[in-house]
Amino acid sequence: MDRPPAMFIADSLGLDFLNSVATPVDTPVDWLDHGDGLVDWLAQAKLVPAEELDALKARVRPGELDKVADQARALREWFRGFVLEHAGRPLTGKALHELGPLNSILERDAAFLQIAPRHGQDGLALHRKRHWQSPESLLLPIGEAMAKFVCEEDFSDVKACEGHNCTMLFADHTRRRARRWCIMAVCGNRAKQAAHRSRLKGRQ
C-alpha cells in the first residue's frame, strides 16, 4: 500500500508512537496496520537498525510480524488511554499501578553494552545494543521510548492538537507553551481558513 511517510512531530518518541495512526489528509492512516508497516515505522523512528530489521524479516515465518503489529497496536491504544487520562498535569507516583503492562515489556529486554569504535573519530565508546531474538523483541525499543516519556516528560506539557478531527498528540516545548497544532501547515492553516470562511459568511 502506498502511504505517506510516518510523522514524527510530537517532540517525544513515546507520543509519536501514539501518532502512528492519524488522519494527515482526509483518510485515516495506520502505519502499524500490518507487520511490514511496523517494520517501516521502526526504521523511520530509528528505533531498530535497518540491518537488524532486514535480518529479522528474513528469518521469521509468514504472519509472525503481523502478530507483533497486532500487539503493537493493542499496546498503543492502551497507552493512549493512559496518556489522555493523565495529560495536562504532572504525573504522580500514584500512576505506577497502572503501568504494569509497560513494566512487563521492559522486563523482557535483552539490551547489552559493547565497546566499539567512536563515531567519526579515533578512540572507543560504549554502544548500547539489543539481541533481536524474536519478532516480539521489536516491542522492546517501543516500550523503552514509552517508559522514557513517562519518566522524563512533564505531563503538563502534553497536548492534543486543536485541529478539527485531528487525533495527534505532542509535548509542547515552546518557550511560552503556546503550541496548538500538530503541524502548522496542516491543522493550523485549516483552522485559519475555516475562521476566514466563517468571517466571510458573517459579512453576507
Ligand SMILES: [Zn+2]
Ligand atoms: Zn493536527
